[in-house]
Amino acid sequence: MAVRAVRAVVVPAVGAPLEITGIDLPDPGPGQVRIRLAAAGVCHSDLSLSDGTLRVPVPAVLGHEGAGTVVTVGEGVTHLAPGDGVVLNWAPSCGTCHPCSLGEVWLCADALSGAADVHAHRADDGTGLHPGLNVAAFAEETVVPASCVLPAPDGVPLTDAALLGCAVLTGYGAVHHAAKVRPGETVAVFGVGGVGLATLQAARIAGASKIVAVDVSPEKEELARAAGATDYVLASDTTAREIRALTGKQGVDVAVECVGRAVTIRTAWESTRRGGRTTVVGIGGKDQQVTFNALEIFHWGRTLSGCVYGNANPAEDLPVLAEHIRAGRLDLGALVTEHIALDGIPAAFENMRAGKGGRALVVF
């Protein structure tokens, strides 16, 4: 099989330091596409894959939020051609499983099957590499099933479009699909990273009357306000009380948790008004046990829900997001706090661990 060496970020084993190394990429097989990446966002889920919070086979090439240009297409791919701009979709759907048949494509039971057939190898010793979250976007080029590729929207630079593949779809979907925020409702967003910033912008687009951002870092207030926050609360033991004070003692109509920690989920729940909705976007570990007493579940009448990939259908939502971008309602540049090269990813992981910054974007 023909191969071509490209540079990539590899997690060699769970918890091991990242390696920036040459990999051999196979030519695209039937139904596959080779993409040259223009940009890739560094998402907290990449960190979760590398530290074992999310389990995937290793060694793996990380990166799942990317956009680029088609280089070559495999046999049977007729809807894409070399030169086409594309956004990577790490959660492709089969269209036939039970969730897909109900329209819940983000829960596709078969989402991972095609990508498992694409095996890159380490250039130095030939070790097989798995595509981390299907698309292996932390590489100069990648080969993916055609189902992992969506046409890039017109009028949006590919470097911006990369963010559509995870953070923006997730944040927008949390507000519009999962929580279904209505105009005039109040919203609190916990965690001001890339997804949190996208969630704040989505709440603004939805016409929320008050948007409270919560984070442990005072340095994120400016970013949060630029993304639509009307109020900023520094996370503490009294966060829920402060949010109730900001909302006529009621609590917010909708709380969106973008952290994935038990204490934050519990605070988001307590910040939600009676009858309101608490939506958990953050991905936590099994050690994060959240407890509720039976009486409060009855008394508060709240809805607590999870949210996977924004409960979105990427093929339908990307054109909608593109319209918001072109109209100036969605500002992708405001999510990015750092432009880096591939070798800047380990430092970007450290910043995420320390809760610093918004999105770091790898520009190739």
Ligand SMILES: [Zn+2]
């Ligand atoms: Zn992600």
Ligand SMILES: [Zn+2]
């Ligand atoms: Zn399916």
